[in-house]
Amino acid sequence: LYRYCLQWHRIVQGRVNPEWWEKVLAPLEQLELAATNDSEDMELQTRALTEPLPTNQQAYRDHHLYALEKWLHKNQVLHPKGPVLGFCKGHPVYPRSCVQTLQSRHGWLTEGLQVRENESPAKIVTRPKRIFNSQSRESNSNEDELQATTELYGKWQLEPLQLPGAVNGIVPKNERGQVDVWSEKCLPPGTVHLSKPRIFQVAKRLGIDYAPAMIGFDYRSGRCAPVYDGIVVCAEFKNA
Template sequence: MHRYCLQWHRIVQGRVNQEWWENVLAPLEQLELAATNDSEEMELQTRALTEPLPTNQQAYKDHHLYALEKWLHKNQVLHPKGPVLGFCKGHPVYPRSCVQTLQSRHGWLLEGLQVRENESPAKVVTRPKRTFNSQSNESNSNGDGLQPTTELYGKWQLEPLQLPHAVNGIVPKNERGQVDVWSEKCLPPGTVHLKLPRLFHVAKRLGIDYAPAMIGFDYRSGRCVPLFDGIVVCDEFKNAILEAYDEEEEQRQAAERKQEEAQALSRWYQLLCSIATRQRLKDSYNARSAAPAPERPAKIDNHMKKSTNDSKATSHPSTPQADRRPNYSLPGHGHEHEFPEEDQSFDEEAFVRTKRCPCGFSIQVEEL
């Protein structure tokens, strides 16, 4: 594209992802290279690398060749700081290859690197107060209202991560009895990280030394708590632990299936018993409702007739025939009927209990 554009910095920011675009054009570039001579390719590369310095400061933002120190990101620094290729409105212009990306101690640990001793941070930046940092010595915050800070280091200050080796089947642990597995590169040499549930029971049953794998931190209810995933054991015990784990899982799954079957049988038994009880009650009530009504005892009928005649005799003679009703109360205001037990009778065939008041009033109640 440099063949048609002499000011590449003006359009590079609006292009798609460069890595994806190169993968798409890779087959076509092979054909183009076969059809063009080497001199033309060298000319294009030379033009791309010798693009003139932009005169606008805004053009140096994420420029692929040049950089201004004022446009560096928070985690970037110039190292080495030079050479100076020119100036743009008083600001020195540096090659983009001088820009280095910095990370904290914890960030470099994820890549299996550690900061050398007696190295001063290349840059100290402020960070949000609620952001958790696993390295306490990276952050400096006090109670005078100042914001916490994070120390950043560059690649020139690093060395490969040096961890103690596993010896005689013993996993090297930290002061908390754990292994901080920020990434697979953080494992002590001679160990392996096994990410399976309930695996520490197997290692404990076999008598194999292990260490819980702490993989990070999480915020819960305003507190920062560690997260664990699996265990760390020595390489020579990996196959033995996995085989024992498979056998134990088969036994556990068989026990769970047996328990589920027993629960299913118990629930079916309860359901069938409920159905049988419901049907028995239904049949019993249907048979009782279909039985003929028993004849009323003559003694009760005579008593009811007597009570009716007595009530007619006490009614007022001037009351019209349509308004004549039996009076079941004794003379006197506020009489309440009482039914003593000695004046009650029960018909066992009809399940009818007759209750009588001393005033002569009687009622019949069906009892089940």
């Protein structure tokens, strides 16, 4: 401010505490910033609604507003399939918001979601023959990886993952006596994942029920082996 005031050396003595003044002005600055952001958002939305449809099919590859079904990726579908905004050389043009990314059952499990009962795959894709042959040699692979094709599902076909919870200090285990911890969202209710040195020995010494935590698979030289990291115990034993 001294650049704009010739008598700054006199005025500065009568100014209020600068820290207090900044706190007083802070709410007004936030309102000004919010108003600016709102106007910018409105301008961008208006521009998006008025942006013309490209006339070149190549322009629709990963376009931020519009999509052609022919350019969808292998794991994408249109849902819902409409509305049709126009045509480009005979191909219907859809809003980009209609493009949904699909995953396998196992893929959704890592996000704590499961496919609802009686849901049909939104799409079935063929797995690369080289990958399928190498992974199918080991029966330890998850079910998705043992199929020559992969069934893909969309978010509209899902529900929250439902797993049996821990009861009376006992960890619910699968048929292999372990817990598949694809992510922390896959833990049975009432349990925690512990990954610490010698955690197996500690649990045994304390007499705590536990299950080995399998976190994935390791593919090497055409073979598949499960990867373990720590154990799963009931939440009440987390700090035992």
